[in-house]
Amino acid sequence: MTGDRWTRGEALFRKVDGDRVADNLLEAYNEVAPDFARYLVEFAFGEIYAREGDLRHRELVAISSLATMGGCDAQLETHVHGAFSVGLTKDEIIECVMTLIPYIGFPKALNAMAVVKRVIEKRATSERSAETEV
Amino acid sequence: MTGDRWTRGEALFRKVDGDRVADNLLEAYNEVAPDFARYLVEFAFGEIYAREGDLRHRELVAISSLATMGGCDAQLETHVHGAFSVGLTKDEIIECVMTLIPYIGFPKALNAMAVVKRVIEKRATSERSAETEV
Amino acid sequence: MTGDRWTRGEALFRKVDGDRVADNLLEAYNEVAPDFARYLVEFAFGEIYAREGDLRHRELVAISSLATMGGCDAQLETHVHGAFSVGLTKDEIIECVMTLIPYIGFPKALNAMAVVKRVIEKRATSERSAETEV
Amino acid sequence: MTGDRWTRGEALFRKVDGDRVADNLLEAYNEVAPDFARYLVEFAFGEIYAREGDLRHRELVAISSLATMGGCDAQLETHVHGAFSVGLTKDEIIECVMTLIPYIGFPKALNAMAVVKRVIEKRATSERSAETEV
Amino acid sequence: MTGDRWTRGEALFRKVDGDRVADNLLEAYNEVAPDFARYLVEFAFGEIYAREGDLRHRELVAISSLATMGGCDAQLETHVHGAFSVGLTKDEIIECVMTLIPYIGFPKALNAMAVVKRVIEKRATSERSAETEV
Amino acid sequence: MTGDRWTRGEALFRKVDGDRVADNLLEAYNEVAPDFARYLVEFAFGEIYAREGDLRHRELVAISSLATMGGCDAQLETHVHGAFSVGLTKDEIIECVMTLIPYIGFPKALNAMAVVKRVIEKRATSERSAETEV
Numbered sequence: 038m039t040g041d042r043w044t045r046g047e048a049l050f051r052k053v054d055g056d057r058v059a060d061n062l063l064e065a066y067n068e069v070a071p072d073f074a075r076y077l078v079e080f081a082f083g084e085i086y087a088r089e090g091d092l093r094h095r096e097l098v099a100i101s102s103l104a105t106m107g108g109c110d111a112q113l114e115t116h117v118h119g120a121f122s123v124g125l126t127k128d129e130i131i132e133c134v135m136t137l138i139p140y141i142g143f144p145k146a147l148n149a150m151a152v153v154k155r156v157i158e159k160r161a162t163s164e165r166s167a168e169t170e171v
Numbered sequence: 172m173t174g175d176r177w178t179r180g181e182a183l184f185r186k187v188d189g190d191r192v193a194d195n196l197l198e199a200y201n202e203v204a205p206d207f208a209r210y211l212v213e214f215a216f217g218e219i220y221a222r223e224g225d226l227r228h229r230e231l232v233a234i235s236s237l238a239t240m241g242g243c244d245a246q247l248e249t250h251v252h253g254a255f256s257v258g259l260t261k262d263e264i265i266e267c268v269m270t271l272i273p274y275i276g277f278p279k280a281l282n283a284m285a286v287v288k289r290v291i292e293k294r295a296t297s298e299r300s301a302e303t304e305v
Numbered sequence: 306m307t308g309d310r311w312t313r314g315e316a317l318f319r320k321v322d323g324d325r326v327a328d329n330l331l332e333a334y335n336e337v338a339p340d341f342a343r344y345l346v347e348f349a350f351g352e353i354y355a356r357e358g359d360l361r362h363r364e365l366v367a368i369s370s371l372a373t374m375g376g377c378d379a380q381l382e383t384h385v386h387g388a389f390s391v392g393l394t395k396d397e398i399i400e401c402v403m404t405l406i407p408y409i410g411f412p413k414a415l416n417a418m419a420v421v422k423r424v425i426e427k428r429a430t431s432e433r434s435a436e437t438e439v
Numbered sequence: 440m441t442g443d444r445w446t447r448g449e450a451l452f453r454k455v456d457g458d459r460v461a462d463n464l465l466e467a468y469n470e471v472a473p474d475f476a477r478y479l480v481e482f483a484f485g486e487i488y489a490r491e492g493d494l495r496h497r498e499l500v501a502i503s504s505l506a507t508m509g510g511c512d513a514q515l516e517t518h519v520h521g522a523f524s525v526g527l528t529k530d531e532i533i534e535c536v537m538t539l540i541p542y543i544g545f546p547k548a549l550n551a552m553a554v555v556k557r558v559i560e561k562r563a564t565s566e567r568s569a570e571t572e573v
Numbered sequence: 574m575t576g577d578r579w580t581r582g583e584a585l586f587r588k589v590d591g592d593r594v595a596d597n598l599l600e601a602y603n604e605v606a607p608d609f610a611r612y613l614v615e616f617a618f619g620e621i622y623a624r625e626g627d628l629r630h631r632e633l634v635a636i637s638s639l640a641t642m643g644g645c646d647a648q649l650e651t652h653v654h655g656a657f658s659v660g661l662t663k664d665e666i667i668e669c670v671m672t673l674i675p676y677i678g679f680p681k682a683l684n685a686m687a688v689v690k691r692v693i694e695k696r697a698t699s700e701r702s703a704e705t706e707v
Numbered sequence: 708m709t710g711d712r713w714t715r716g717e718a719l720f721r722k723v724d725g726d727r728v729a730d731n732l733l734e735a736y737n738e739v740a741p742d743f744a745r746y747l748v749e750f751a752f753g754e755i756y757a758r759e760g761d762l763r764h765r766e767l768v769a770i771s772s773l774a775t776m777g778g779c780d781a782q783l784e785t786h787v788h789g790a791f792s793v794g795l796t797k798d799e800i801i802e803c804v805m806t807l808i809p810y811i812g813f814p815k816a817l818n819a820m821a822v823v824k825r826v827i828e829k830r831a832t833s834e835r836s837a838e839t840e841v
Contacts, residue, residue, distance in 0.1 A: 073406075073414075076411075076487075090266040090270075094270070097232060099270070101239070106375065108643065109412040136228070138812075204824075240777065242815075243818065269475065282510070338690075344750075349541035359531070366535055369499070373507040374508075401500055404487060616809065617809035622806075637768045640772075671758060673768060675750065
């Protein structure tokens with residue numbers, strides 16, 4: 038039975054990526070390839086992500102890896118949000134990309150920084166919206 | 172004058188990579204391309220690495236990036252040593268590679284884990300040698 | 306004379322990629338770099354693709370390679386259509402991407418699955434249009 | 440309980456990679472990172488590889504992906520052996536690499552062909568040894 | 574003091590990339606990560622690009638590298654403009670991408686050629702606009 | 708008939724890579740995959756390399772591309788020799804790798820510089836041998 042891994046994985050998936058991203062992804066692949074989402078939840082989250090260890094480290098690893106491989110801006114954006122969710126500060130996330138410059142060069146680091154910038158601006162906007170709603 | 176960046180960079184270079192790696196690299200490129208080593212020391216170490224922030228984060232970023240790009244085992248080995256030097260534990264370094272599996276796949280993660288394993292064994296051997304020397 | 310390779314290559318190019326993609330590409334580069342399209346037709350199709358062997362294998366190889374390198378969604382989309390054209394089933398194409406997960410990781414596999422999903426939906430729509438036209 | 444995935448995965452792991460590779464890998468990481476081998480067996484083999492579908496397709500996908508990413512010659516060698524184990528012919532495996540040329544270029548295709556050549560020669564030698572042993 | 578590298582780097586940055594790109598980039602990262610733009614100007618331009626040597630070589634290197642890594646179309650576009658700015662001809666730039674075909678394969682070469690085509694068309698349009706303005 | 712492309716391509720292949728590399732490669736793949744070498748000679752050399760244009764540009768493109776993709780040190784070494792053969796100077800070749808630093812980062816640039824260094828030393832040794840032979 039895969040129940041435990043699913044339950045544990047889905048909780049982490051929703052915590053890190055947020056309900057909107059999680060719902061979209063689970064629904065999007067429900068018809069074409071339901072097992073794809075299942076492996077993502079059960080293995081990537083339920084087994085790997087659920088291991089003991091510092092979640093802030095996990096998000097730094099994710100951002101560094103995605104910035105290095107390139108071409109995965111949507112996933113990188115999700116993990117920059119995730120980095121904030123697990124308690125990394127804005128400065129720590131920016132430092133992560135600054136640290137990458139000598140390893141991956143300016144073009145890929147610039148692509149990553151553009152994603153970080155976009156996430157920071159989105160979060161500032163939604164915080165301001167939240168404030169005005171009060 | 173580039174003096175400050177060089178002084179600050181060289182100290183960090185030697186702290187993280189160790190004197191043996193630093194001496195070898197500085198000497199190896201001294202004749203063919205002396206500026207290559209200068210940029211590495213002044214920019215990569217003297218500017219980027221010297222920024223304020225958690226050195227353990229910088230080494231997790233380095234390991235994640237090098238494991239993702241592949242083909243840089245010597246540099247990865249240096250940074251696994253560096254990770255120990257700045258205070259990351261064996262478990263934290265292994266978790267870094269475990270975390271990478273869902274992002275980069277098993278083949279590249281296996282290559283990175285082989286380097287981590289080699290460094291752990293080298294350090295165990297040199298600690299034992301040190302003990303028996305006493 | 307390059308006549309044979311061109312004739313053989315163009316026929317395969319049109320069979321696998323479809324007339325619309327072929328016409329667009331041949332026209333798009335006709336002014337700037339006409340030889341680019343010529344090499345694609347004569348070498349990639351007229352020599353390599355025209356070799357003896359199972360065309361379904363060739364399309365699995367193409368999809369796997371493009372999904373692994375990333376950043377070539379338009380070409381991947383063309384080859385997912387091509388995979389259907391040479392007789393691979395929907396399940397076989399989806400299994401190809403599922404198989405890639407442990408080799409390339411979830412982010413790149415997700416990008417590839419999104420392209421497969423888009424092609425499946427386009428083909429379903431155009432089949433339905435064809436039906437209602439009758 | 441992970442028992443089923445392990446049992447199913449280990450059987451496939453040994454079938455495709457051979458006992459020698461499997462034993463080496465399981466032993467090598469037993470001390471440093473036992474979970475690494477567990478995920479490889481349970482997820483990569485016990486879940487993904489165990490799915491319904493043509494095993495020859497799975498090995499073509501593996502070879503194409505590893506040749507495209509580069510830097511994983513040991514894993515590529517294992518999968519070229521695996522390709523023979525699941526019934527692909529020498530010609531089909533060589534065609535796989537020939538097909539890759541227009542996608543990944545000559546340098547990476549040459550690296551892959553060198554691995555294929557090495558495996559073909561090793562298998563010819565061990566077959567000849569087997570004959571002379573009779 | 575970083576004054577010299579900045580002054581020398583900014584002049585080269587504006588010469589190669591043009592004032593519009595330079596202004597946009599400097600402003601875009603001014604709030605989130607001002608040091609990112611500073612390193613780009615001081616190191617990439619003020620130190621590396623400012624070295625003695627043929628600027629046409631530098632732009633061929635840039636285009637070849639960006640086309641090979643993929644996923645950096647905006648930066649590639651900037652450098653195709655830069656290639657014209659430092660005196661490379663249209664034919665030499667197209668030959669650069671043609672030369673890349675056997676190294677990186679058709680899909681990535683096609684992506685690069687599409688960028689080159691776009692730049693050539695933009696420059697033709699702006700030259701025509703300039704003419705009609707007279 | 709492929710005669711012209713072969714004749715033209717083989718002459719260029721031998722001019723750029725040298726007779727030793729050419730003979731080895733043609734012989735090595737003669738049994739397993741004779742068409743691989745044929746495509747390399749006829750297409751990569753007989754069509755692409757034989758185009759009109761500056762051969763020094765072609766070698767700068769080759770070195771930049773191979774350094775960026777990584778994992779192709781043997782091919783990179785051949786092309787650094789080729790760069791000297793077509794008239795690039797030692798300084799121009801070193802500048803090519805220096806220029807790459809901000810695009811590909813230090814680890815991959817270091818790998819490329821190590822190859823350049825090795826070629827420079829080999830050529831110095833063989834020139835000295837030639838002198839003492841007189």
